[in-house]
Amino acid sequence: xxxxxxxxxxxxxxxxxxxxxxxxxxxxxxxxxxxxxxxxxxxxxxxxxxxxxxxxxxxxxxxxxxxxxxxxxxxxxxxxxxxxxxxxxxxxxxxxxxxxxxxxxxx
Numbered sequence: 801x802x803x804x805x806x807x808x809x810x811x812x813x814x815x816x817x818x819x820x821x822x823x824x825x826x827x828x829x830x831x832x833x834x835x836x837x838x839x840x841x842x843x844x845x846x847x848x849x850x851x852x853x854x855x856x857x858x859x860x861x862x863x864x865x866x867x868x869x870x871x872x873x874x875x876x877x878x879x880x881x882x883x884x885x886x887x888x889x890x891x892x893x894x895x896x897x898x899x900x901x902x903x904x905x906x907x
Contacts, residue, residue: 806846813839830874837867 813836820832841864848856 802846802850806843806850809839809843809846813843826878830871830878833874834867834871837863837871841867 816832816836816839820829820836823829823832841860844856844860844863848854848860
């Protein structure tokens with residue numbers, strides 16, 4: 801039963817990789833990479849159950865957290881073209897991360 805689940809997950813991962821490379825837009829590719837990460841988390845969990853190693857679930861949870869944070873960082877970068885500070889600024893001041901003191905935020 802779990803062997804069939806592992807094979808189904810592997811087939812799903814291949815289909816998502818095809819979508820990742822053939823995606824027409826950036827958001828399709830980001831969604832495909834996030835889905836691939838989710839499939840990887842499931843694959844690690846099933847593989848740990850098949851081998852009798854429940855500590856693989858800890859690894860899978862850590863990978864899920866990294867996958868989520870990475871997806872948010874990539875989407876934020878492509879929206880704002882920076883991963884740093886994106887707070888509103890004064891008119892005429894260039895938005896550069898790390899220049900909070902120039903905008904009066906830090907005093």
